[in-house]
Amino acid sequence: MKLHNYFRSSASFRVRIALELKGLAYDYLPVHLVKGEHKSERYAAVSPSGLVPALETDSGEVIGQSMAIIEYLDETHPEPPLLPKDPLGRARVRALAQLIACEIHPLNNLRVLKYLVRDMKVTEEAKNTWYRHWVRSGLEAYEAELQRLPASTFSFGDTPSLADCCLVPQIFNGKRFDVDFSGLPRTMAAFDACMKLPAFQRAQPSNCPDNEG
Amino acid sequence: MKLHNYFRSSASFRVRIALELKGLAYDYLPVHLVKGEHKSERYAAVSPSGLVPALETDSGEVIGQSMAIIEYLDETHPEPPLLPKDPLGRARVRALAQLIACEIHPLNNLRVLKYLVRDMKVTEEAKNTWYRHWVRSGLEAYEAELQRLPASTFSFGDTPSLADCCLVPQIFNGKRFDVDFSGLPRTMAAFDACMKLPAFQRAQPSNCPDNEG
Incomplete structure (x- = not known):
């Protein structure tokens, strides 16, 4: 997996925590928000909404929005769970x-x-x-x-x-x-x-x- | 179920749609945001964060945040589903x-x-x-x-x-x-x-x- 993210982005940080809690290895791909890299054509090809973070799965699908990414990780890699069962x-x-x-x-x-x-x-x-x-x-x-x-x-x-x-x-x-x-x-x-x-x-x-x- | 909500609140409207899509009956309890009723002591007893909407289940549990409420409805009343299976x-x-x-x-x-x-x-x-x-x-x-x-x-x-x-x-x-x-x-x-x-x-x-x- 690859994570397009920025060190100081809170939403990116959320996903990094989830990946670490689940012990999942990932490539760290920096997108410099202050320099406006998220508005580049290159990044639009990754994330149409131009938002950070974006998770790129091993099959090349790109998922945006940190909470959606974390629930996806929880459904595809259930241990340890990040949501209760009930x-x-x-x-x-x-x-x-x-x-x-x-x-x-x-x-x-x-x-x-x-x-x-x-x-x-x-x-x-x-x-x-x-x-x-x-x-x-x-x-x-x-x-x-x-x-x-x-x-x-x-x-x-x-x-x-x-x-x-x-x-x-x-x-x-x-x-x-x-x-x-x-x-x-x-x-x-x-x-x-x-x-x-x-x-x-x-x-x-x-x-x-x-x-x- | 009871829904504490306000006619003009977008977040309340989201939950009303989900309840209607699932055909679930509910009591409509208005909380007048412009009059500040969400900041009253009475409402704090319902919703500690003072936010609208809040869903009160038949067992008296109160759930806040519209997307969390809708996922709860989807998990407890799965038909028709509001999320895909994969x-x-x-x-x-x-x-x-x-x-x-x-x-x-x-x-x-x-x-x-x-x-x-x-x-x-x-x-x-x-x-x-x-x-x-x-x-x-x-x-x-x-x-x-x-x-x-x-x-x-x-x-x-x-x-x-x-x-x-x-x-x-x-x-x-x-x-x-x-x-x-x-x-x-x-x-x-x-x-x-x-x-x-x-x-x-x-x-x-x-x-x-x-x-x-």
């Missing part, structure tokens, strides 16, 4: 993942921040306030959802799941912008539990070949 | 759904538009330009993905799927803001095919009990 548990994990992937991250990715500054002409300070607002309020919602679930080591249960694949990159991302993580005990405990695992460590941006520090 | 087909449908639910809709929902106007003090015109920019560029990405897939009646294949549950509300939403839908032949053909089906018609905002026109 429908309610699966819904809980997917809803947690989507709280990050549909409520927080879309507001904070590179093209949105660029639009705010270049097209809307908002100040750097207003952009950073926007950023922190959505990460903080989104993580408060995540924490509120965790608080109603039984005690667990990770976001859901005692093994890492799709939810943790989404949570960890969001925390990394928030740290770069000095987001306040206080008062989020279960969320940060899940993050800490993840970061003790070699799979999460190996997948992090600082270990990527295109890492620029 | 992993690659499932990944294609999920990726299309996420192109809308993770790339377009999060930038255009009520709380984000409110933040732009109230907190960032952008003009009404700049807000509308922002809105159209993300819907248009997102649908162009959707169209580009459809163009590489085999010919089909709906977004993927010849039966409606999770992708169509997400597409149709996004088009409704875009129409309210006069988005340009030209040059999106496969996308709009899928939309038209959906709107011929009674399930999509029944689920639309104008048929909701809390519809304000």
Whole structure:
């Protein structure tokens, strides 16, 4: 398999974690988002939507969207599972993942921040306030959802799941912008539990070949 | 089952479509987003994250996030299926759904538009330009993905799927803001095919009990 991705892309990071958790080898193909490589003709031939990450299977099929990729990996390489077996548990994990992937991250990715500054002409300070607002309020919602679930080591249960694949990159991302993580005990405990695992460590941006520090 | 939702919420509309496609009866519980009812204590007891929609199962479990709810419905009421059986087909449908639910809709929902106007003090015109920019560029990405897939009646294949549950509300939403839908032949053909089906018609905002026109 080949993963078209970028070291600092949170969505790419999610997929790298899943690949590492499942012990799957892959070729790392960097797509430099800041240099606009995702908008090149070469990349359009890989991913028509021009989005990163994209997983290229051994038979040459290209799959986009990080959560769709992770579910594909989970269905084709079931061990260790990244979703529970029962429908309610699966819904809980997917809803947690989507709280990050549909409520927080879309507001904070590179093209949105660029639009705010270049097209809307908002100040750097207003952009950073926007950023922190959505990460903080989104993580408060995540924490509120965790608080109603039984005690667990990770976001859901005692093994890492799709939810943790989404949570960890969001925390990394928030740290770069000095987001306040206080008062989020279960969320940060899940993050800490993840970061003790070699799979999460190996997948992090600082270990990527295109890492620029 | 009970669905906590709002007639004009795109994410609520997605779930209503899925319930109608599967022929499942449900109680319609309106949560008025513009009046802030989702932020009430009463609703926090239902949905800790305060987001709409939320599905309350017959055993009293509450599930949030529209795509998670629809997958839950598909797993617990498999007919008619809203996802293909094979992993690659499932990944294609999920990726299309996420192109809308993770790339377009999060930038255009009520709380984000409110933040732009109230907190960032952008003009009404700049807000509308922002809105159209993300819907248009997102649908162009959707169209580009459809163009590489085999010919089909709906977004993927010849039966409606999770992708169509997400597409149709996004088009409704875009129409309210006069988005340009030209040059999106496969996308709009899928939309038209959906709107011929009674399930999509029944689920639309104008048929909701809390519809304000």
